[in-house]
Amino acid sequence: MTTRIPMTAAVALLALTTLSAAQAEDGYDAPASWPSPVVEHNMGMALFDRLEYAVPDKGEEALVWDFQAWYGGDVNRIYLKSEGENVQGDGEDAEFESLELLYSRLVADFWELQGGIGYQGGVFSDDHTERTYGVIGLQGVMPYGIETDVAMQVSDEGDVSASFEGEYDLRLTQRLYLQPRTEIAVAASDVEEFGVGEGLNSVRVGMRLGYEVTRRFAPYLGAYWEKQYGDTADLSRADGDATEDTGVVAGVRLMF
Amino acid sequence: MARSRVITHPLSRRQILKGGSALGLGSAAALGLRPSWANPWGQSNVYSKGVEEGPEVALAIRRESIPIAGQQARPISINGTSPGPLIRLKEGQDAVLRVTNLLDEPTSIHWHGLILPPEMDGVPGVSFPGIAPGETFTYRFPVRQNGTYWYHSHSGLQEQLGHAGPLIIDAADREPFRYDREHVLLLTDWTFEEPTSVFRNLKTAEGYYNFQERTIADFFADVREKGFDATAEMRGMWAKMRMSSRDIADVTGSTYTYLLNGHSPEENWTALFKAGERVRLRVINGSAMSYFDMRIPGLKMTVVAADGQPVQPVPVDEFRIGVAETYDVLVAPEDDTAYTIFAEAMDRSGYARATLAPREGMAGEIPERRQIADRGMEAMAAHGMEGMADMAGMDHSNMQGMDDAGMAGMDHSSMSGMDHSGMAGMSDERSNMNANGMLAAGTAQPGSRYDQAGIGIDPSERRMLVYRDLKAFTPWPDRREPERELELHLTGNMERYIWSFDGKKFSEVTGPIHINKDERLRLILINDTMMEHPIHLHGMWMELENGQGELIPRKHTLNVKPGERVSALITADAEGSWAFHCHLLYHMDAGMFRVVKVS
Numbered sequence: 014m015t016t017r018i019p020m021t022a023a024v025a026l027l028a029l030t031t032l033s034a035a036q037a038e039d040g041y042d043a044p045a046s047w048p049s050p051v052v053e054h055n056m057g058m059a060l061f062d063r064l065e066y067a068v069p070d071k072g073e074e075a076l077v078w079d080f081q082a083w084y085g086g087d088v089n090r091i092y093l094k095s096e097g098e099n100v101q102g103d104g105e106d107a108e109f110e111s112l113e114l115l116y117s118r119l120v121a122d123f124w125e126l127q128g129g130i131g132y133q134g135g136v137f138s139d140d141h142t143e144r145t146y147g148v149i150g151l152q153g154v155m156p157y158g159i160e161t162d163v164a165m166q167v168s169d170e171g172d173v174s175a176s177f178e179g180e181y182d183l184r185l186t187q188r189l190y191l192q193p194r195t196e197i198a199v200a201a202s203d204v205e206e207f208g209v210g211e212g213l214n215s216v217r218v219g220m221r222l223g224y225e226v227t228r229r230f231a232p233y234l235g236a237y238w239e240k241q242y243g244d245t246a247d248l249s250r251a252d253g254d255a256t257e258d259t260g261v262v263a264g265v266r267l268m269f
Numbered sequence: 270m271a272r273s274r275v276i277t278h279p280l281s282r283r284q285i286l287k288g289g290s291a292l293g294l295g296s297a298a299a300l301g302l303r304p305s306w307a308n309p310w311g312q313s314n315v316y317s318k319g320v321e322e323g324p325e326v327a328l329a330i331r332r333e334s335i336p337i338a339g340q341q342a343r344p345i346s347i348n349g350t351s352p353g354p355l356i357r358l359k360e361g362q363d364a365v366l367r368v369t370n371l372l373d374e375p376t377s378i379h380w381h382g383l384i385l386p387p388e389m390d391g392v393p394g395v396s397f398p399g400i401a402p403g404e405t406f407t408y409r410f411p412v413r414q415n416g417t418y419w420y421h422s423h424s425g426l427q428e429q430l431g432h433a434g435p436l437i438i439d440a441a442d443r444e445p446f447r448y449d450r451e452h453v454l455l456l457t458d459w460t461f462e463e464p465t466s467v468f469r470n471l472k473t474a475e476g477y478y479n480f481q482e483r484t485i486a487d488f489f490a491d492v493r494e495k496g497f498d499a500t501a502e503m504r505g506m507w508a509k510m511r512m513s514s515r516d517i518a519d520v521t522g523s524t525y526t527y528l529l530n531g532h533s534p535e536e537n538w539t540a541l542f543k544a545g546e547r548v549r550l551r552v553i554n555g556s557a558m559s560y561f562d563m564r565i566p567g568l569k570m571t572v573v574a575a576d577g578q579p580v581q582p583v584p585v586d587e588f589r590i591g592v593a594e595t596y597d598v599l600v601a602p603e604d605d606t607a608y609t610i611f612a613e614a615m616d617r618s619g620y621a622r623a624t625l626a627p628r629e630g631m632a633g634e635i636p637e638r639r640q641i642a643d644r645g646m647e648a649m650a651a652h653g654m655e656g657m658a659d660m661a662g663m664d665h666s667n668m669q670g671m672d673d674a675g676m677a678g679m680d681h682s683s684m685s686g687m688d689h690s691g692m693a694g695m696s697d698e699r700s701n702m703n704a705n706g707m708l709a710a711g712t713a714q715p716g717s718r719y720d721q722a723g724i725g726i727d728p729s730e731r732r733m734l735v736y737r738d739l740k741a742f743t744p745w746p747d748r749r750e751p752e753r754e755l756e757l758h759l760t761g762n763m764e765r766y767i768w769s770f771d772g773k774k775f776s777e778v779t780g781p782i783h784i785n786k787d788e789r790l791r792l793i794l795i796n797d798t799m800m801e802h803p804i805h806l807h808g809m810w811m812e813l814e815n816g817q818g819e820l821i822p823r824k825h826t827l828n829v830k831p832g833e834r835v836s837a838l839i840t841a842d843a844e845g846s847w848a849f850h851c852h853l854l855y856h857m858d859a860g861m862f863r864v865v866k867v868s
Contacts, residue, residue: 047393047397050393050395058474087774158511
């Protein structure tokens with residue numbers, strides 16, 4: 014069941030994007046056998062915005078990724094997004110915090126409306142609790158150049174949560190940049206298996222200093238602070254985990 | 270020669286050898302790499318036999334390894350050179366141009382600026398189906414004009430690979446100026462990347478090629494110069510729009526090597542003269558994406574033709590040449606010394622350079638390069654209205670120096686571009702109206718900035734050519750007032766690299782733009798983007814209404830600056846379908862293209 018939904022969705026999405034390409038027909042009366050004077054092609058790109066090794070003050074060291082890829086035209090695109098981590102030394106495989114397949118549509122110059130399905134759980138393993146969810150979000154650039162991704166998730170159990178991510182590039186030189194970023198998670202109900210409590214779950218604030226060796230390859234160093242709130246913090250306390258932590262990261266930003 | 274190559278004319282071969290031996294180049298193979306028209310003695314009209322090349326020309330299109338700027342490269346060649354050979358025709362001839370496609374994909378040649386039958390215009394999908402691999406297409410058309418033009422592929426992104434060359438038509442009658450020698454100066458922008466990669470980079474990563482972005486150092490420099498409030502206000506406005514005021518060229522010197530006659534600045538291609546001669550320079554911007562500012566320090570240049578058409582002489586120190594434009598200038602070097610021909614890219618990320626010298630092996634001084642400018646209010650206004658309320662309240666004295674050139678030139682005519690109901694020039698307009706209630710033919714539209722050269726130019730530094738200077742010798746034949754106005758907005762989404770007319774890409778429109786046969790049309794172009802766009806109409810002249818009344822110049826390509834409103838009169842005498850597009854290659858490919866149908 015959980016695998017069939019993504020498959021159907023993917024086929025439907027592909028059909029949509031090919032449709033938009035097929036619509037790219039000539040707007041004038043040349044013989045049908047002639048080519049179009051301007052041909053549009055679908056494109057794609059993939060980005061590890063963060064691929065980093067995190068060394069927290071209190072928690073476990075972990076390999077963390079934040080990935081997205083898209084394929085499509087100017088307006089209609091398919092996105093694959095994933096965030097996750099592999100906690101070092103816990104004897105468990107890596108975990109997808111999210112793995113999402115989304116249909117995305119440009120709704121304003123700087124904004125894409127995105128919707129699709131997501132999965133949380135182990136990467137090719139059942140080391141972690143699993144769930145699937147539907148997601149709807151808005152990705153784009155806010156005035157003042159803040160790159161933003163807000164999304165609301167509804168799980169297969171009907172649990173509702175929402176997330177906000179924002180980051181900003183401050184150019185120190187043509188290649189050196191400072192990137193503050195924020196993540197905020199909230200939930201409408203308790204989901205104990207995932208350590209989620211009702212209300213504001215967590216806030217994470219980070220700062221990265223990167224150097225663009227090329228536009229496609231930028232190693233960086235950074236630090237972050239995170240804190241859990243309310244019921245979420247209580248759940249962590251009950252597990253004996255810290256509710257506030259700081260850490261340092263080293264990683265690369267990779268674009269393909 | 271090491272490789273076999275098609276040499277069309279014995280004359281070309283002779284010139285290659287002459288040019289080569291004069292240069293003292295070592296290997297015969299190296300000689301072939303030099304387009305024959307780029308030989309250092311130029312085409313002198315004293316030796317008239319060296320001029321005739323038409324009316325029958327055969328051209329073979331290949332993709333082959335030819336070094337560029339001393340590096341391994343794989344451009345598209347035409348008869349073995351890239352850029353291609355000079356095609357020289359004579360007014361009154363019936364040209365027969367046989368183009369053989371030896372590529373593994375379709376190709377085409379468009380004769381840029383030529384008035385010819387629609388099926389000979391060379392735009393695949395508009396004038397003909399294109400030239401399939403292995404096929405030869407024969408272009409036949411009567412040559413009914415003279416001057417400096419060029420030719421290039423109109424298929425995909427081939428132009429970026431060097432599929433272009435100069436096209437000169439000698440006048441049947443005497444031209445309104447005299448000269449002793451002439452040289453062709455073809456500017457191009459070469460990249461070692463594949464054009465499809467360049468396009469993908471533009472589409473998927475905004476600002477990919479811009480390595481002149483503002484940094485915090487620029488911010489503090491501005492604070493020192495203009496104070497914190499003014500700086501913060503200006504930067505805040507740009508940030509709010511999510512735009513870069515340094516977005517002047519999409520593709521820059523970070524990937525481009527700017528070439529003059531196919532040669533990099535280091536190679537220092539040399540054009541020869543004898544002191545006291547009057548030299549005609551036929552300057553063609555055959556770039557895919559780059560505007561240039563050209564000057565020859567130490568020499569006054571007299572502009573005598575624009576887009577192949579003669580204009581009343583304008584002495585200038587420098588001129589900006591938009592993509593696809595051509596200018597003919599006369600220079601009269603008196604001294605037995607080397608002069609640098611310096612063409613700086615508009616975003617200052619690089620330059621093309623050659624030398625005008627009495628002998629080989631000389632080099633003039635290379636001028637100091639200018640810094641990139643920040644775009645000013647006119648670009649912001651073009652982009653849209655978000656910042657407008659703030660702007661109205663801005664103290665203009667604070668703005669001084671933000672963009673010296675742009676600001677200094679700010680006047681009410683450009684303000685009215687922001688707000689068309691604007692007050693400026695209203696009374697003027699009424700007195701200038703024709704019987705149809707439109708502005709009289711030749712009148713500059715409110716919102717035009719024909720007296721400004723554009724971004725990054727300090728008018729106090731030297732005498733720069735502006736569109737206002739261009740003045741025909743005699744009125745063009747059609748003296749009718751416009752019967753109809755056709756307004757088109759130049760539009761785009763920079764973040765996504767979508768470019769369009771009236772907010773619609775080519776793929777989003779149904780049907781061509783209709784023009785009635787033989788009507789006198791006023792085309793009004795309003796640039797709603799913050800980039801310059803060189804707009805090219807195939808098949809018909811555009812008479813640029815630069816305020817010169819009945820002596821307005823005619824052009825095939827019009828540069829429209831950010832926020833500007835530009836108009837041109839068109840005599841729709843060319844029945845058929847014609848391409849109409851932005852001549853920035855990747856803008857066109859992204860959708861800034863329309864078909865115009867005259868019927």
